[in-house]
Amino acid sequence: MTVAEEYHVPVLLKESVDGLNIHSGGVYVDVTFGGGGHSREIYSRLDATSSLFAFDQDADAERQWQQAMEDGKVSPEGEAHPRFVFVRSNFRYLKNWMRYYGVSQIDGLLADLGVSSHHFDEQERGFSFRFDAPLDMRMNQRATLTAQDVVNDYPEERLADVLHFYGELKNARRIAAVIARKRETQVLTTTQQLADAVQELFPKERGKKELTKLFQALRIEVNHEMEALKELLTAATELLRPGGRLSVITYHSLEDRLVKNLIKSGNVEGRVEQDFFGRVTAPLEAVNNKVIIPDEDEQTRNPRSRSAKLRIAEKKR
Structure with a gap:
C-alpha cells in the first residue's frame, strides 16, 4: 500500500x-x-x-x-x-x-x-498562524463548528476556559478579554486578525510559543x-x-x-x-x-x- x-x-x-x-x-x-x-x-x-x-x-x-x-x-x-x-x-x-x-x-x-x-501546511485549513487564512481548523470539514465561531461567538468566560484548559495559558482570562473587546468592533475571520488582536499580550521572546498554545486550544475545542x-x-x-x-x-x-x-x-x-x-x-x-x-x-x-x-x-x- x-x-x-x-x-x-x-x-x-x-x-x-x-x-x-x-x-x-x-x-x-x-x-x-x-x-x-x-x-x-x-x-x-x-x-x-x-x-x-x-x-x-x-x-x-x-x-x-x-x-x-x-x-x-x-x-x-x-x-x-x-x-x-x-x-x-x-x-x-x-x-x-x-x-x-x-x-x-x-x-x-x-x-x-x-x-x-498536511493540516499545518494547507493554508486554507487555518491550523497555523504561519499563513493568513480563514479561522477554520476543522479536521472533518463536514462538521459545522469552526475556530471563527469559537473566537467570535463564545461568551468571554467560556472562551477563557477553553484557552486555560486546552491551551494551558496562564493569562487565559486576559487573552479572552482582549479578544472579546476586539470582536465588538470587528468580526475576527482570519488567523492574522486573531494574531494581531492578541499581539499586545505576547512578549516577543515567547510570543510564538504562546500563540501556538492559543491555536492549539481552539483546534482542540473545534474538533472535540x-x-x-x-x-x-x-x-x-x-x-x-x-x-x-x-x-x-x-x-x-x-x-x-x-x-x-x-x-x-x-x-x-x-x-x-x-x-x-x-x-x-x-x-x-x-x-x-x-x-x-x-x-x-x-x-x-x-x-x-x-x-x-x-x-x-x-x-x-
Whole structure:
C-alpha cells in the first residue's frame, strides 16, 4: 500500500509499529490514517490471515487512499485487497464500526494523535498562524463548528476556559478579554486578525510559543479532541483481546495524561481501583515504563516529532 509521502511524515514509525507485536491472524487498527505511513508499515507486516482497519475523518486523507487505489498501489500485488478497510469516521466511533464489520476483538491499535503535517501546511485549513487564512481548523470539514465561531461567538468566560484548559495559558482570562473587546468592533475571520488582536499580550521572546498554545486550544475545542480521545481509549481497552497491544503517540500534556492514566488505572480519570487483596484492577500494563521519544536524527528530519511521546501497553492475559 503506497500513498503520498508529502502528505504526512509518520512519527516514531518503527517504534510504534514494533509496539503492536504483530502476529499471524491478527486484527489491527490504525485510527489516524493521515497520509497512510503507519498503515503502510503495519500492512507490510501482515500475512494473508491478518487484517487492518484504518480510520480518518478528513476527506483529504480519504482522497489519498482513493488515489492509491486508482494508481494500483494499495497492495504489493498492485490490487485492492479486502484485508485493508478504510473507514472515514472520527475514531471516537471505533466500537460502533468494529461491530458493523463483525469484529468483537482486536489485537492491536495504533494512534498518532494531534495534527498531521498536511493540516499545518494547507493554508486554507487555518491550523497555523504561519499563513493568513480563514479561522477554520476543522479536521472533518463536514462538521459545522469552526475556530471563527469559537473566537467570535463564545461568551468571554467560556472562551477563557477553553484557552486555560486546552491551551494551558496562564493569562487565559486576559487573552479572552482582549479578544472579546476586539470582536465588538470587528468580526475576527482570519488567523492574522486573531494574531494581531492578541499581539499586545505576547512578549516577543515567547510570543510564538504562546500563540501556538492559543491555536492549539481552539483546534482542540473545534474538533472535540479530548472527548473523542477519552471515548477512543475506553473503547480500545474493551476491544483489545488479552495480549493485545495499544500504541499511542501524543504531542502535548493533555493527551499524554489521559493515556498515562488509562495504562496506570484502567480509566482516563486516573481513578485507581483495587480488589479485595489491594491489587490494582487496571486491565492494561505498560510495555515501556519510560516514554519513547524520537532520536536526534528524527527530530532534525521531522520537526513535528520533537514533542512526540510514545506509550505502549498490553491487555493483561
